[in-house]
Amino acid sequence: MRETSRPLSNDDRMPRHPFDDDKLHEECGVFGVIGVNDAANFVALGLHALQHRGQEAGGIVSYESESGFNSARRFGYVRDNFTKASLMETLPGSLSIGHVRYSTSGSKGATQIRDVQPFFGEFSVGGVAIAHNGNITNAEALRRELIERGSIFQSSSDSECIIHLMARSLQRTIPERMKDALRRVEGAFSVVAMTRTKLIGVRDPLGVRPLVLGKVGDGYALSSETCALDIIGAEFIREIEPGEMVVITGKGIESFHPFERKKSRFCIFEQVYFSRPDSILGGRSVYETRRQIGIELAKEAPVEADLVCPVPDSGTPAAIGYSFESGIPYGMGIIRNQYMGRTFIEPTEQIRNMGVRLKLNVNRALIEGKRVILVDDSVVRGTTSLKIKQMILDAGAKEVHFRIASPPTAWPCFYGVDTPERSKLLAATMSEDEMRDHLGVDSLRFISLDGLYRAAGEAEGRKASSPQFCDACFSGEYPVEPADMIERGFELKAAE
Incomplete structure (x- = not known):
């Protein structure tokens, strides 16, 4: 495969702004097209629309x-x-x-070009490129096993395990090898892959991460x-249904269900924060949810x-x-600087101490003398909430009331979200x-878990014995045991 890359420069490094560091971050976004001229240009546009899912790096094959x-x-x-x-x-x-990346496993900050997806492998049955959204919760165990059997890893990403598992499969086609490989994988995965003639999409059996199919021209x-x-x-x-694989060629679409059928557990935080508000999830407008x-x-x-004020956006x-x-x-009441971008890649200490003010500014004329309700999507470490509260008070607000559009985030996510250690989560x-x-x-009030479920279309709220979404970051109930983290000493929630 011919690859175009260049050395990493200081301007390429994407440091996290103090405001962004107090948010949960999705790992990545994936996009693929078949049957159109200059397909890579379509992919570039698609990745641009998915930039909110990963800003550290991107790749196209x-x-x-x-x-x-x-x-x-x-x-x-x-x-x-x-x-x-x-x-x-x-x-x-x-x-x-193509793929846009926000690292949750491997090297933080995408400092190695080898960690940037899509990954590529050349097998006896042909070449394949893979882009993965999610997190493999048994990746460390798989990696040890593969290395002991002679595999040579090029990256620190959990996603590379899929390529090595495919290489060891005895199946005769790439889709069949992919099925073999993904049956060994635990956790969350939405995969977009390509061969010389096929575009392939797969979701894990629980459908934790999203993946959709569209028609563009004849492709x-x-x-x-x-x-x-x-x-x-x-x-x-x-x-794409949970546990489904679609294989798209010039002849059309084939659908397979290579995994044991399970009840869907789509990530509810996609509705709260990760997805763009103009997207549709589960047949519902994210904005309306x-x-x-x-x-x-x-x-x-x-x-x-006196005033309801959002923490933008x-x-x-x-x-x-x-x-x-x-x-x-x-x-x-708070205005976001839309042009923050990379202006302060190397800020002075004085500017760094301004923190949130680089990105947000209070509309003093609107705030002064008022009792203000601040509505935010979540509280993670609480560091940003403290700064925003102080900005509102400095602008002359009489009272500050926080209303949070998600339940308390008390547990880390292991399915493709960059989450602090549990001890650093305020609600823990x-x-x-x-x-x-x-x-x-x-x-300070958070929406209840039942209230969140009702907003997401579940009129009766959360079914405790059989939750309709993955809500582990709120409930501590993990639909797939995080095997690698348990091995490192992570303690699951005690049974009630």
């Missing part, structure tokens, strides 16, 4: 009969790399896949979210106030819903009242 497989991997934003004609001309062909597209189909003018067809979260929150946690739909249900006026060590006192606000 394409196939064209004369030049074979071609690859380009870069650090930084899609817009800064994959919009250059000189680069995109090195990725010809009508079949292509097809696979994407982590529907918003990326919109940007290329593709028609949304359907979601988030607005409904705000409505449920207003019912559960009313308070007398993730708190905005819930704040709109809270305002609608409560009758309290909605206002943009404090009660709601203790968190209120720690943050120094007049009141």
Whole structure:
């Protein structure tokens, strides 16, 4: 495979802004197309729409009969790399896949180009490129086994295990080898892969991570979210089902179910934060679900106030819903600097100490003298909440009330989300009242787990004996045991 890459420079490194460091981050986004001219350009557009799922690095692989497989991997934003004609001309062909990365396993910060996906393998049955969204919870055990049997790993990513498992399979086709490999994998995976003639999409049996299918011209597209189909003018067809594999060629689509059937446990935090609000998940608008979260929150946690203010941008739909249900006026009391970008790659100590003010600024004329309800999507470490509260008070607010559009995040995620250690999660060590006192606000309330489920379309709330979503970050109930983490000493929630 011909690969285009370049050395890592200081400007490529994407340090986390203090504001972003107090959020949960999805690991990555995947996108692929088949049956269109200049497929890599479509993939670049799709990845741009999925940039919120990973900002550290991106990669694209394409196939064209004369030049074979071609690859380009870069650090930084899609817009800064994959919009250059000189680069995109090195990725010809009508079949292509891509990946944007936010590391949760392997090297933090994507400092090694070898960790950037898609990964590629050349087998006796042909070449395959793979892009993976999620996290393999038994990757360390698999890696030890494969190394003992002679496999040589090139990256620190858990996703590379899939390539090595495929290499050891005795099946005669790449889709069959992929089935073999993924049957050994535990955890969460949505995979988009390609051979010389096929585009392949697979979701794990629980369907923890999203994957959708679209039609573009005479070809097809696979994407982590529907918003990326919109940007290329593709028609949304359907979601790939949990445990389903689709194999797309010039002849059409074949569907397989190679895994034992299980009840779906889609990640509920996709509805709260990860997915873009203009995407559709489970047949529901993400925006409308988030607005409904705000409505449920207003019912559960009313308070007398003068203004409902979102913490932008993730708190905005819930704040709109809270305002609608409560009758309290909605206002943009905090303004987000949309052009923060990479301006402060190497800030001075003085600028660094400004922290959140680099990204957010209070609309003093709107805030001064008012009792303010701040609506945010989550509280993780609480460091950002403290700073925002102080900014609001400094602007002259009489009272500050936090309303959070998710239950307390008390447990780490092991399915493809960058989560702090449990000891660093505020809700793991404090009660709601203790968190209120720690943050120094007049009141603090989180939506209940039942309320979140109702907002997501489950009218009767959460079924305790059979949850409809993966909500481990709130409940501590992991649908797949995190084998690697347990081996390291992680303690599961005690049975009640």
